[in-house]
Amino acid sequence: MVSAARPYFEPVMQTDQHLQDIRESVKAICESFGEDYWRKLDESRGYPTEFVKEITDSGFLGCLIPENYGGAGLGLIEACAILEEISRSGGHPGAAHAQMYVMGSVLKHGSDEQKEKYLPAIASGELRLQSFGVTEPGTGTDTTSLQTTATKVGDTYRVSGQKVWISRVQHSDLLVLLARTKSMQDRASKTDGLSCFIVDLRGAEKRGLTIRPIDAMINHHACELFFDNFEVPAANLLGAEHNGFKVVMDGMNAERILIAAECIGDARYFIDKATDYANTRVVFDRPIGQNQGVAFPIATAYAQTEAASLMVDKAARLFDTDKPCGPEANMAKMLAADASWKAGDTCLQTHGGFGLSREYHIERKLRETRLYQIAPISTNLILSYISEHVLGMPRSF
Ligand SMILES: Cc1cc2nc3c(=O)[nH]c(=O)nc-3n(C[C@H](O)[C@H](O)[C@H](O)COP(=O)(O)OP(=O)(O)OC[C@H]3O[C@@H](n4cnc5c(N)ncnc54)[C@H](O)[C@@H]3O)c2cc1C
Numbered sequence: 001m002v003s004a005a006r007p008y009f010e011p012v013m014q015t016d017q018h019l020q021d022i023r024e025s026v027k028a029i030c031e032s033f034g035e036d037y038w039r040k041l042d043e044s045r046g047y048p049t050e051f052v053k054e055i056t057d058s059g060f061l062g063c064l065i066p067e068n069y070g071g072a073g074l075g076l077i078e079a080c081a082i083l084e085e086i087s088r089s090g091g092h093p094g095a096a097h098a099q100m101y102v103m104g105s106v107l108k109h110g111s112d113e114q115k116e117k118y119l120p121a122i123a124s125g126e127l128r129l130q131s132f133g134v135t136e137p138g139t140g141t142d143t144t145s146l147q148t149t150a151t152k153v154g155d156t157y158r159v160s161g162q163k164v165w166i167s168r169v170q171h172s173d174l175l176v177l178l179a180r181t182k183s184m185q186d187r188a189s190k191t192d193g194l195s196c197f198i199v200d201l202r203g204a205e206k207r208g209l210t211i212r213p214i215d216a217m218i219n220h221h222a223c224e225l226f227f228d229n230f231e232v233p234a235a236n237l238l239g240a241e242h243n244g245f246k247v248v249m250d251g252m253n254a255e256r257i258l259i260a261a262e263c264i265g266d267a268r269y270f271i272d273k274a275t276d277y278a279n280t281r282v283v284f285d286r287p288i289g290q291n292q293g294v295a296f297p298i299a300t301a302y303a304q305t306e307a308a309s310l311m312v313d314k315a316a317r318l319f320d321t322d323k324p325c326g327p328e329a330n331m332a333k334m335l336a337a338d339a340s341w342k343a344g345d346t347c348l349q350t351h352g353g354f355g356l357s358r359e360y361h362i363e364r365k366l367r368e369t370r371l372y373q374i375a376p377i378s379t380n381l382i383l384s385y386i387s388e389h390v391l392g393m394p395r396s397f
Contacts, residue, residue, distance in 0.1 A: 019081045030089035035361045042219045042364050047171050048095045062123035069119035075320035080261035087265025101255040102132045102176050109239035109247045130172035137164040144190040150179035156231045163225040175199040178244050196244035198236045218367050253329040260312045263336035266369040267305040270347035274298045301343035308335035327390045334382045337372040
């Protein structure tokens with residue numbers, strides 16, 4: 001609900017009519033999955049199967065897949081609009097967003113056979129590519145030191161090792177996995193010797209993969225994975241052997257921009273809610289929003305969100321025109337995650353005690369948006385990237 005007193009603000013991306021049309025269609029889908037739907041899933045730790053089916057059937061989840069592979073052939077700017085609207089409706093696009101950016105690795109680095117085999121089936125919803133396995137418990141953000149090995153034996157690779165925080169693995173048919181194919185001693189550079197694989201998860205638990213769900217603060221279906229001599233056909237190598245870091249990195253800018261768009265949706269959700277409540281909640285015979293101590297933090301959150309949204313828009317448009325966008329993708333993610341967290345905190349404060357009631361949904365959304373200062377990359381690592389790669393200061397680690 002948006003209050004009549006305040007005009008519905010125009011997100012930057014709504015300047016294009018087709019984006020506006022996409023937003024309206026996504027909004028219409030989200031209306032049939034109200035906030036209680038998401039709250040119940042959060043409480044039961046359930047997966048939004050019906051919602052994911054709906055956005056797959058409507059073509060939105062496969063929006064980045066080219067038309068010749070059965071997708072909509074749209075760009076990141078459209079994908080951002082889709083995810084932002086899901087977040088803004090009170091939903092949680094985390095249930096499905098990986099399909100958008102992981103698919104990019106298959107599209108860009110997959111062989112013709114792999115693309116023919118997987119992309120049409122992903123676009124139709126027959127196959128779910130919802131998982132991306134990079135993080136390990138021992139090495140964390142230091143990806144180039146990861147320890148999971150993939151050893152070539154004949155026409156298969158045998159994978160052994162451990163991954164952590166791998167989302168949706170129990171709700172996906174495929175996983176894009178990063179593993180070490182060259183020992184740390186033999187690698188020519190820090191990024192050499194890692195390879196990417198398309199792992200078929202169907203029946204995988206009978207073939208040497210153990211999956212253990214993590215009991216976490218948010219309903220993200222993240223798991224620990226234990227690979228024990230798990231066989232992956234050599235035909236499932238994605239991109240060149242030992243070049244997997246590049247395969248993963250190519251998808252990371254897209255991931256950061258899409259996550260930033262989700263944060264913008266969260267921020268706008270919080271600002272809408274806070275404004276409505278500030279206009280309608282009467283204490284001391286006046287709407288609480290009449291007090292500048294209540295109004296100004298909401299206005300500040302609004303200004304910060306609009307600024308962050310401009311950066312998301314810029315990053316997505318650079319990405320879509322194949323221009324370098326590393327700094328913008330990182331800054332968009334950092335600024336948007338910061339804006340959504342501050343908007344959420346302000347929204348909760350505006351609601352007083354009711355902000356903590358699960359019935360008001362704010363605490364759930366606040367938990368969900370908090371993740372994005374940590375994943376897929378933490379704020380410190382973004383600041384480190386900007387310091388070194390944009391400003392030319394010495395590398396700190
Ligand atoms: C719910 C959830 C879902 C996730 N889903 C996935 C997924 O699907 N696939 C996947 O591969 N990963 C996933 N992740 C993992 C996520 O990408 C990592 O948690 C994140 O990259 C941070 O790594 P880490 O947790 O190991 O933190 P660490 O690397 O241990 O860092 C801990 C803290 O130290 C700081 N730090 C570390 N090094 C430095 C430094 N040099 N300078 C300054 N600060 C530093 C970091 O900023 C961070 O705040 C998920 C995580 C969560 C919580």
